[in-house]
Amino acid sequence: MRLDRASAALSDAGMPVAVAQMLDFHGGVLQIALPHGDPAKFRAILDTHFAPADLLVSAEDIREPQLFVSDMDSTMIGQECIDELADFAGLKKQVSAITERAMQGELDFESALKERVALLEGLDEEAIRQCLDERIAATPGARTLVATLKSRGCQTVLVTGGFHHFADPIAEKLGFHRVVGNRLGIRDGRLTGTLDGAIVDGATKQRILIEEMERLGPEAVSMAAGDGANDVRMIKAATYGIAYRAKPTLREKADGWIDRGDCTSILKLLQIPREEWVSG
Numbered sequence: 001m002r003l004d005r006a007s008a009a010l011s012d013a014g015m016p017v018a019v020a021q022m023l024d025f026h027g028g029v030l031q032i033a034l035p036h037g038d039p040a041k042f043r044a045i046l047d048t049h050f051a052p053a054d055l056l057v058s059a060e061d062i063r064e065p066q067l068f069v070s071d072m073d074s075t076m077i078g079q080e081c082i083d084e085l086a087d088f089a090g091l092k093k094q095v096s097a098i099t100e101r102a103m104q105g106e107l108d109f110e111s112a113l114k115e116r117v118a119l120l121e122g123l124d125e126e127a128i129r130q131c132l133d134e135r136i137a138a139t140p141g142a143r144t145l146v147a148t149l150k151s152r153g154c155q156t157v158l159v160t161g162g163f164h165h166f167a168d169p170i171a172e173k174l175g176f177h178r179v180v181g182n183r184l185g186i187r188d189g190r191l192t193g194t195l196d197g198a199i200v201d202g203a204t205k206q207r208i209l210i211e212e213m214e215r216l217g218p219e220a221v222s223m224a225a226g227d228g229a230n231d232v233r234m235i236k237a238a239t240y241g242i243a244y245r246a247k248p249t250l251r252e253k254a255d256g257w258i259d260r261g262d263c264t265s266i267l268k269l270l271q272i273p274r275e276e277w278v279s280g
């Protein structure tokens with residue numbers, strides 16, 4: 001019945017499609033071809049009738065990417081590292097409230113990051129290792145997603161507004177080729193409350209994607225995944241921008257979203273058959 005209602009809504013929006021034509025399942029994914037559809041309108045209608053769902057809408061045939069760039073916190077892992085780390089300083093509530101507002105796009109990313117890092121001044125560096133061991137877990141399907149894309153020649157980059165202390169071991173575990181992130185200042189085994197080097201923000205994420213694409217050439221296809229406001233520029237720059245269980249501000253800018261399944265839903269949307277998935 002939802003198909004009927006969606007079909008009627010598409011027809012009302014000037015994108016008529018017969019239900020019979022919509023029923024092309026491939027690996028559990030419903031593929032719909034609309035030669036003259038408006039992608040934004042199409043996404044909105046599918047959202048109305050099928051949410052929560054995983055979807056990817058493209059004006060052209062969907063192709064496998066040669067580049068995959070992903071955010072880390074709340075995308076490739078289930079947590080926000082800085083919030084978990086703040087718990088070791090007894091400041092989780094205060095820090096996570098700032099994180100939430102920054103990810104919703106209500107605060108400037110850089111100043112919100114500096115503010116939270118400053119709150120952690122004096123924390124023992126050992127807390128980072130403990131936090132990683134006890135609190136941080138990969139998002140379901142993340143390893144399979146990265147391993148499968150790599151097996152097909154895709155370059156994979158983890159780019160985070162979080163910290164190398166977390167991102168390096170996580171990238172290694174998940175199999176990413178490259179990691180870009182912020183560096184926590186450490187002196188005498190304690191956090192200085194400042195960051196070393198240039199800040200990785202939303203503009204940096206976008207720049208990394210563009211740089212990698214320039215290396216791959218004009219025919220290359222890129223995919224970016226993220227969940228927060230600082231991922232908007234990267235998502236928009238990519239051929240396919242995926243919002244993973246994302247904040248509304250990012251979701252509305254994306255070409256598709258994962259709201260239902262895990263990271264392997266991306267493989268389904270790319271029409272990579274399950275028997276070709278590589279477990280990480």
Ligand SMILES: [Mg+2]
Nearest residue numbers: 071073074228
């Ligand atoms: Mg994130």
